[in-house]
Amino acid sequence: MKNILIIGCGLLGSSLVKSIKRRKIAKKIFIFEKSKKNISKIKKLNLPGKVVKSLKDGVINADLIILCTPMSEYKNIILQMNDYISPNCLITDIGSSKIESSKIIKRFLKKGISWVSSHPIAGSEVSGPENGKTNMFVGRWCILIKGKDTKKINLNILKKFWKKNGSKIVVMTSEKHDKIFSITSHLPHLIAYNLVKSAQEFEKKQSYDLIKFSAGGLRDFSRIAASNEIMWRDIFFNNKNNISMAINLFIKNLKGFKKDINSKNNKSILKKLIQTKKVRSKIIKLKQDINKPDFGRN
Amino acid sequence: MKNILIIGCGLLGSSLVKSIKRRKIAKKIFIFEKSKKNISKIKKLNLPGKVVKSLKDGVINADLIILCTPMSEYKNIILQMNDYISPNCLITDIGSSKIESSKIIKRFLKKGISWVSSHPIAGSEVSGPENGKTNMFVGRWCILIKGKDTKKINLNILKKFWKKNGSKIVVMTSEKHDKIFSITSHLPHLIAYNLVKSAQEFEKKQSYDLIKFSAGGLRDFSRIAASNEIMWRDIFFNNKNNISMAINLFIKNLKGFKKDINSKNNKSILKKLIQTKKVRSKIIKLKQDINKPDFGRN
Numbered sequence: 001m002k003n004i005l006i007i008g009c010g011l012l013g014s015s016l017v018k019s020i021k022r023r024k025i026a027k028k029i030f031i032f033e034k035s036k037k038n039i040s041k042i043k044k045l046n047l048p049g050k051v052v053k054s055l056k057d058g059v060i061n062a063d064l065i066i067l068c069t070p071m072s073e074y075k076n077i078i079l080q081m082n083d084y085i086s087p088n089c090l091i092t093d094i095g096s097s098k099i100e101s102s103k104i105i106k107r108f109l110k111k112g113i114s115w116v117s118s119h120p121i122a123g124s125e126v127s128g129p130e131n132g133k134t135n136m137f138v139g140r141w142c143i144l145i146k147g148k149d150t151k152k153i154n155l156n157i158l159k160k161f162w163k164k165n166g167s168k169i170v171v172m173t174s175e176k177h178d179k180i181f182s183i184t185s186h187l188p189h190l191i192a193y194n195l196v197k198s199a200q201e202f203e204k205k206q207s208y209d210l211i212k213f214s215a216g217g218l219r220d221f222s223r224i225a226a227s228n229e230i231m232w233r234d235i236f237f238n239n240k241n242n243i244s245m246a247i248n249l250f251i252k253n254l255k256g257f258k259k260d261i262n263s264k265n266n267k268s269i270l271k272k273l274i275q276t277k278k279v280r281s282k283i284i285k286l287k288q289d290i291n292k293p294d295f296g297r298n
Numbered sequence: 299m300k301n302i303l304i305i306g307c308g309l310l311g312s313s314l315v316k317s318i319k320r321r322k323i324a325k326k327i328f329i330f331e332k333s334k335k336n337i338s339k340i341k342k343l344n345l346p347g348k349v350v351k352s353l354k355d356g357v358i359n360a361d362l363i364i365l366c367t368p369m370s371e372y373k374n375i376i377l378q379m380n381d382y383i384s385p386n387c388l389i390t391d392i393g394s395s396k397i398e399s400s401k402i403i404k405r406f407l408k409k410g411i412s413w414v415s416s417h418p419i420a421g422s423e424v425s426g427p428e429n430g431k432t433n434m435f436v437g438r439w440c441i442l443i444k445g446k447d448t449k450k451i452n453l454n455i456l457k458k459f460w461k462k463n464g465s466k467i468v469v470m471t472s473e474k475h476d477k478i479f480s481i482t483s484h485l486p487h488l489i490a491y492n493l494v495k496s497a498q499e500f501e502k503k504q505s506y507d508l509i510k511f512s513a514g515g516l517r518d519f520s521r522i523a524a525s526n527e528i529m530w531r532d533i534f535f536n537n538k539n540n541i542s543m544a545i546n547l548f549i550k551n552l553k554g555f556k557k558d559i560n561s562k563n564n565k566s567i568l569k570k571l572i573q574t575k576k577v578r579s580k581i582i583k584l585k586q587d588i589n590k591p592d593f594g595r596n
Contacts, residue, residue, distance in 0.1 A: 096514075121513050124592040125578070131591060141511060176506070183500045185514030188493060192515075194555055195489055196574040198548045202481045208474070211577060212584045213439060215419050216394075216483030217490075219587040220518055226578035229571035236559045236567065247556050250496045251549055257492055258545050261534045269534065273527035276494040279509060280423070280524035286510045289517040293429060294422040 001026045001161070005062035006049065007077060008069030009033040009042055010228075012094055012123060014132025016066060019165045021048035022134050030058040041129050059084045064161065066118075067093035071234040075104050082110040090154050091115040096181065096231070098145050098174035100238035116154045117145040119177065120167055121185075125226040138166030139287070145174050182242035186235055187250060190243065192224035193232075299324045299459070303360035304347065305375060306367030307331040307340055308526075310392055310421060312430025314364060317463045319346035320432050328356040339427050357382045362459065364416075365391035369532040373402050380408040388452050389413040394479065394529070396443050396472035398536035414452045415443040417475065418465055419483075423524040436464030437585070443472050480540035484533055485548060488541065490522035491530075 004026040006013045013031070020026050029049035033039050039051055052058040059065065059081050067074060074093065085091075091113065095101050098117055105115050120142040124131070142162040144155060159169050172180075199218055203210050214222065236243060260269040284291045302324040304311045311329070318324050327347035331337050337349055350356040357363065357379050365372060372391065383389075389411065393399050396415055403413050418440040422429070440460040442453060457467050470478075497516055501508050512520065534541060558567040582589045 121511060123514075126591040140513065143511075179504065180506055180508045180511055181514060183497050184508050184511045184516045187496070188515030188519055190555055191489060191493055191519075191552075193571060193574045194548065194552050195486060196577045197570055198485070198544070198551050199481050200573065200577060201551070202544075202547065206477065208478050210478045210482050211580050212586060213419060213441075213478055213482045214577075214581050214584075215438065215586045216421075216479060217486030217522055218482045219581050220522055221486055221489075222574075222578045222581050223587070223592075224515055224518055225574045229568055229575065232571055233564065233567050236555075237562050240559045240562070243559060244556060246496070246500075247552060249500065250492065251552065253496050253499070254489075254492050254545060254549065257488055257534075258542060261538045261541060264535050264538070266531065269531050270527055272495055273491060273530055275498065276491045276520075276523045277527065279494045279498060279512075280520045282509050283512050283517050283520050286512075288510060288513045289520070293424040294521075 002063050003028045003030060003061045005030045005032060005052075005058040005065045007032045007055070007058070007065065007067045008073070009038055009047070009049075009129050010068065011127050011129070011131050012120070012136065013066075013068035014042070014045075014047055014129035015122070015134070015136035016068065016165070017047050017049045018132055018134040019137060023164050023166075025161065025164045026064070028061075030061065032058045038129055045129060047129060047132075055080050056084050059089075060086070062089050064157070065089060065091045067091070067095070070228075070230045071095040071097070071101050071238055072230070074101055075108055078105065078108045082108075082113075085110065085113055087112050087114075089113070090157055092118045092158055094118055094120055095238075096185065096235045097239035098177045102145070102147065102174050114151060114154050116150055116158055117174070118158060118162065119143040119145070119181075120162065120165075123227075125223050127228045135166065137162065140167050142167035142169055143177055144169060144171045145177060146171050147174065178239050178242050182239055182246045186239055186243050187246040189224055189227060189232055190236065190247070191250070192221040195221045196225040300361050301326045301328060301359045303328040303330060303350075303356040303363045305330045305353070305356070305363065305365045306371070307336055307345070307347075307427050308366065309425050309427075309429050310418070310434065311364075311366035312340070312343075312345055312427035313420070313432070313434035314366065314430075314463070315345050315347040316430055316432040317435060321462050321464075323459065323462045324362070326359075328359065330356045336427055343427060345427060345430075353378050354382050357387075358384070360387050362455070363387060363389045365389070365393070368526075368528045369393045369395070369399050369536055370528070372399055373406055376403065376406045380406075380411075383408065383411055385410050385412075387411070388455055390416045390456055392416055392418055393536075394483065394533045395537035396475045400443070400445065400472050412449060412452050414448055414456055415472070416456060416460065417441040417443070417479075418460065418463075421525075423521050425526045433464065435460065438465050440465035440467055441475055442467060442469045443475060444469050445472065476537050476540050480537055480544045484537055484541050485544040487522055487525060487530055488534065488545070489548070490519040493519045494523040
């Protein structure tokens with residue numbers, strides 16, 4: 001590949017820049033970033049990409065464009081890109097929900113331009129180019145979205161691209177993607193935010209200084225609840241139907257637990273607590289987490 | 299102190315044995331453990347304590363007895379100890395909820411015997427003596443419970459004991475304790491179990507293989523949901539009133555989030571997502587968690 005343009009150089013954008021450079025995936029890397037604060041960080045960090053002054057300068061030269069911005073910016077970026085983009089260029093994005101953004105793309109992207117969506121399952125609670133990591137995508141899943149109109153050749157270009165970055169590939173529809181991630185990612189984040197919010201409310205009401213006792217469980221959730229708020233607002237809004245259903249399922253089960261607890265239903269609660277334990281072993285076996293007690297904190 | 303008896307030598311019991319030995323807190327450490335499997339592990343591990351064959355053998359010699367069993371065993375142990383225990387011996391326990399167990403103690407423990415309850419905020423998702431750690435309590439809070447009848451001299455003995463194990467001490471009533479930990483520990487564990495359960499149900503219903511995509515959030519919860527089921531059943535049952543209230547607060551807030559998402563209420567959701575972020579910084583500042591993105595997994 002000759003030229004890659006990264007639009008949005010935060011945690012994942014900067015990780016891509018580093019990974020592409022290290023693995024010699026492109027001849028040239030261009031970066032378009034609208035935040036002045038981030039641009040000055042990128043320069044200080046000496047990230048191995050050329051920061052372009054305008055989106056146009058990046059787009060006209062690109063063979064592959066990767067959107068790494070919050071999803072709420074896609075529409076604007078598409079409308080700007082339409083004027084300069086060549087039909088030989090392939091576009092992808094790394095957004096965490098797919099149905100809504102594919103509607104935006106279908107509606108606003110110039111006809112004849114190809115966009116195949118990606119979702120690398122990578123990231124963390126910190127943001128910004130200063131936190132980017134060369135090996136961010138190594139060993140991680142990358143979901144590629146296949147719709148009715150997806151050309152095999154484009155899918156193959158992206159497969160190759162993400163494999164070079166160290167990812168394992170799986171292809172699915174946006175519908176399946178959004179269902180799966182509503183449960184494995186979107187609901188957990190919402191629950192974490194909600195738990196921390198509930199703790200804050202409780203602390204205020206009781207005037208107990210309780211955050212200092214968070215090592216008993218709350219701290220694990222607080223990590224996830226520290227994730228970027230714009231990104232997560234976009235995900236929650238874009239996948240609202242699936243998330244709504246996931247919330248309903250969650251509340252139904254929580255009420256079941258409450259009933260077991262209030263009636264001290266030993267058999268029912270033990271069955272649940274034992275069953276959920278098995279998932280951890282499965283996650284470790286699938287190498288989706290490290291096998292160190294307490295995340296190896298101590 | 300001369301002799302300490304540890305009753306129940308799982309994760310925390312074995313950690314205490316190691317810590318007491320390393321820090322020379324007692325002349326002799328006795329261990330009473332009813333599980334044959336654990337006894338053979340203790341011997342293989344060469345834990346620095348003498349395993350006694352009967353509870354009697356341990357109790358008659360002890361200056362300090364520490365119950366490290368699930369709370370549902372307290373009553374039985376108390377009834378057995380009553381026959382041998384001397385008024386000079388101090389009893390404590392490390393249970394995670396306090397109101398209910400103090401009722402059991404009050405009702406069944408022989409008059410004239412002192413029991414001051416402890417709760418070291420330590421542990422992890424793994425169980426058993428093979429996972430015990432010498433520094434399990436270092437830098438961690440240990441809550442001591444002060445009731446109407448608590449003698450200052452006994453409180454001081456325990457303060458000294460836990461400080462020697464490296465803990466920081468805070469004294470409070472069982473009512474305050476159970477309220478605080480219903481939010482910082484019991485609810486988070488229940489939520490984690492419930493999230494994993496919901497994911498399992500969803501996976502079964504949809505026949506999607508979704509656990510392999512758990513790195514996007516679910517895996518953090520699965521760690522906590524792998525904790526010992528007997529211990530957690532006891533905690534949930536013993537603190538059911540506070541936990542019930544915590545569940546109600548949690549569901550109320552979750553419904554608020556759902557409303558924001560369904561109506562795409564930008565202002566309301568951003569306010570919430572930004573506020574919860576602050577808790578993470580507070581937790582890190584209070585040294586209740588490590589300051590490494592992603593728990594330093596990579």
